[in-house]
Amino acid sequence: MKAGKEPHGDTTVVAEPLEERILIWVLFPALGAGAGWLIKLGAAWLTEIPFIPFRPAFEFLTSAPEPRATLIALLVGALLGLAVACVAAWERLTVTVTDKAVSLRCRGTTQDFTRASVEAVFRDGKRLVLLGPVTEELARESGDLKTERLRDAFLRHGYPWQEGGDPYAGDYRRWVEDLPGLPAGANALLKARARALEKNDSDDARQLRTELAELGVVVRDEKKHQFWRLTERFPH
Known part of the structure; x- marks a missing residue:
């Protein structure tokens, strides 16, 4: 296995940048509201399509008075966008690395591994993989974290990062x-x-x-x- 750099006594956290997290919470509700507005504009046309799902909702939007119908469409769209943002936050991967342990937080759970139990670390596509002493897979978590940031964090604390992927x-x-x-x-x-x-x-x-x-x-x-x-x- 490839040797890492000399360990440091601090903690390194690899997570999505704050500005990206803020953008998700703002962008998804805005996109949802925009989609709701477009659906309101096309509601009359949509009700003419045979067997279309959610027909009662489209009929309501065409019959409700304004501005009530538009406001409801915007609100429902924004709430759906907010729900998507919540799912993205729940699935977000955060990696905390120290000289003695590594912690992976994702989907509402946290996995902790001691440094001694980790024999290899690498990326497999978008997945971060940790292997144990008998080549068993300790963890395999998906995430959009930059490979360079993950590599630097693990090498900084002396973990055996595999540059070529799965050994x-x-x-x-x-x-x-x-x-x-x-x-x-x-x-x-x-x-x-x-x-x-x-x-x-x-x-x-x-x-x-x-x-x-x-x-x-x-x-x-x-x-x-x-x-x-x-x-x-x-x-x-």
Whole structure:
């Protein structure tokens, strides 16, 4: 593994810049209000489309007096934009790095790992990945944080950042049903996970990834195809 720089005694936090967070809270409600205004303008035309969803809402906008109808359309659009901003904030990744530990905060939860438990750190596309002592996957979190900022933070505190990406990328094999070589029970979990990926059920896919990790199986997704490898505590 690549060695990092000499550790520092401070804390480094990598998060979206404040101005970007403010922009999201302002821009999304504004875009939602704009969409609401456009829908109000086209409500009469939309009611003429057969079997269109939410027809009662469009009929209400065409029949309600002004300025009440426009104000309602703007308010509903802004609230929907605010909801999107809330989801973006909930999914936002924040990484806190010290000489002794790293913390990942995302989707309302925080994952903490000691420095001794982290054997490799790298980016896999937009995902930040941490590997453990037997090449197991400790964490895989998506985020729009700049790779340069993440790399500098981890190297500053002496973590083994992998500039070339996953050092075990060549060990992955594409999963097909009933493939031999997997631990007992892994094929069933991978089948269930394949169904979750087809349904875009990210929560179920995430839980099944955790269960596979307990069996010593690391999973990587590419366009809804699953690729797997075994950790070093299992024979290859």
